[in-house]
Amino acid sequence: MDTKKNNSIDRREFIELSAKGGIGLASLALLSGCETGKTPKTVHGACYHDCPDRCSWHVTTVDNEVTAFKANEDPYTAGKLCDKMTDFPNDVTFHPDRILTPLKRSGAKGSGEFIKISWKQAISEVADRLKNIIDEKGGEAVLPYSFGGNQGLVQRGAVANRFFVHIGASQLERTICGDAAVAGILAANGQTTGVLPEDIIHSRYIVLWGTNPVLSNQHLWPLIQQAKSNGAKIISVDPFQSATSEESDWHIQPRPGTDTALALGLMHVILNENIQDQDYINNYTVGIEQLKAHVQQYDPVRVAQITGLDEETIISFAKEYAQSTPSVIRVLIGLEHQVNGASAFRAIAMLPALTGAWRHFGGGLMHMTYELFGEALNWESINLPPELANPTTRSINMIELGKALNSSELNPGIQALIVFNSNPAATTPNQNLVIKGLEREDLLTVVSEHFLTDTTRYADYIFPATSVLENWDVFSSWGTPYININEPAIEPLGESKPNSELFRLLAKEMGFKEDYLYEADMDIVKKTLDSQHAYMEGISFESLRKHGGQKLNIPSRWMPHAEGNFKTSSGKCHFYDPDLEQPLPAYVPFQYSEEEMKKYPLHLLSIKTPKNFLNSSHANVDHILKKEGKFYLEIHPKDADLRHIADGDELKVYNQRGRVLITARISNKVRQGVVCMPQGFWPSLLKGGSSANALTSHLLTDMGRGGAIQETKVEVEKV
Ligand code: SF4
Structure with a gap:
């Protein structure tokens, strides 16, 4: 079957495949239970996307047909999904181009030519090839490749992680997004969870630095608007005039990659104008003398030259920020993908300690919330069993996939690439090098997917993955303090199966006996939620099934650093850290020839x-x-x-x-x-x-x- 043919799979064929799973297409018509005379069933779920909002929803079905797909009314989702997701059942689950059977390559790599085969044949052939590769080259010749295509804790890892560690596969450093930011903030504060999104309404000076919430944090934006109507000033720092910049009171537009210099320039002004919070600094920080000496080189004249901003902009911004209360800096993805990215986050993370912004409710730094779930959940359920922990196998950075696939130095070279929740031919840097690697005839490429993506065009085998409406999962969040379970609303369409089932089937075919490779998805969900931590008080598998997303049971006035309590080695904010390669954050631009x-x-x-x-x-x-x-x-x-x-x-x-x-x-x-x-x-x-x-x-x-x-x-x- 060639790509074009698959892309134009006709409606009749789709209905046939759907009918195999006992599914109809009533979701397209959104029939009511009364119209069909059958009893409606409603289950709760959540958005699986790599988005800070993690919206919560409910799906109503009648006899396995979707009749309604709606946002929940919890305070954060507030009854609204973003436009990208309002028609999700039709755009993904029931989309006529969806892959619903295993496919095997029948033409050249990249041609998009495939034939349909059974799961039995596909699993048997892939397992055989993996066994041969492992026997001949060792487990490290196998590389898993996955990222944020599905953020459910079960479908993004759990069974897959156990499988790959069990076979001794190369580890994948999943650092393409988030890790530079986290490294920078941890260096200063020891934790990334600061101001929580719903508390931004109390802020009166909101700096949106490297983030565009109008488009990519849509449930935070109304709260920012609420703060604005309460008198807050909104500042956007972005080298691009984004939709958010256009809606802000002030758009500061530095040259790309110069944020570290700008943050250090703000510190220069604050310290030289003596408008810092000296009491907070004395009690809760270390290294102010070293920082003060260091930032003298970042005077407004030099910072203006680096950033392309006016000196007056730098001075006014610094003064306004330091003298407004409560002030919050919301940092996100835009800042980190530069060679100086971690230093930018590190320098910016120091600003609230310099001004004492942390003392005020709604003041400080807002970044990710995943640490709350790190404490709340029973991670033993998701993490590797102790006997598999701390593997000493090599790791390969996902950003360097092209380099790894084409390397003559790696020993063993990558012989098998198993992709799920990711489309590296589109989303990984150095695309042509990645594709050159995917073209290798000797590389076994296996992909679990919904559609014929750019990556699947190079696959030897494609397995049809379930959508979020068809599998169990549990969702933490990196942008909110809300937790969700995802109950399957319908049976899997066609022959699709969850990622987890793919790895259970491969394990079985390869003859592995260990129980941890076969744990059922719902059991993993239940165990993950089975936690005695105070944040989980009132939250259980049953309560989430009944109510949908629930907020972690955290203090109503969440002010993590009002009195220090940084998670650094000293318990204070580290302006200076002699143990780091760079004891102070510095602007070190990339040197182009x-x-x-x-x-x-x-x-x-x-x-x-x-x-x-x-x-x-x-x-x-x-x-x-x-x-x-x-x-x-x-x-x-x-x-x-x-x-x-x-x-x-x-x-x-x-x-x-x-x-x-x-x-x-x-x-x-x-x-x-x-x-x-x-x-x-x-x-x-x-x-x-x-x-x-x-x-x-x-x-x-x-x-x-x-x-x-x-x-x-x-x-x-x-x-
Ligand atoms: S805002 Fe984000 S979490 Fe909510 S529906 Fe849209 S993509 Fe999903």
């Missing part, structure tokens, strides 16, 4: 500007693609003039790694010298067959081994 700067003078930002995709999810759905519109490069009028580019011209954006074809949109949303390309589009669905990651490199960040994907230089020309 003169030749590179000459050939590729424009800085490329590839960011989450699409309104209708969630990373690369849903970017294959026709009506969503139409709604999103063209694939545009934002280019400053002066850069366009220099290259004789007019609005709407077809462009080639290129560097030493690849080229992308795109349409010009001349605008002042970017500074001169910067161009901006949206993330999320699938390469194979674009003219030219490449997306932003064809230009990005697998460079790593200063700490946390994250992806410095915004550290990319390009040139642009008309085609």
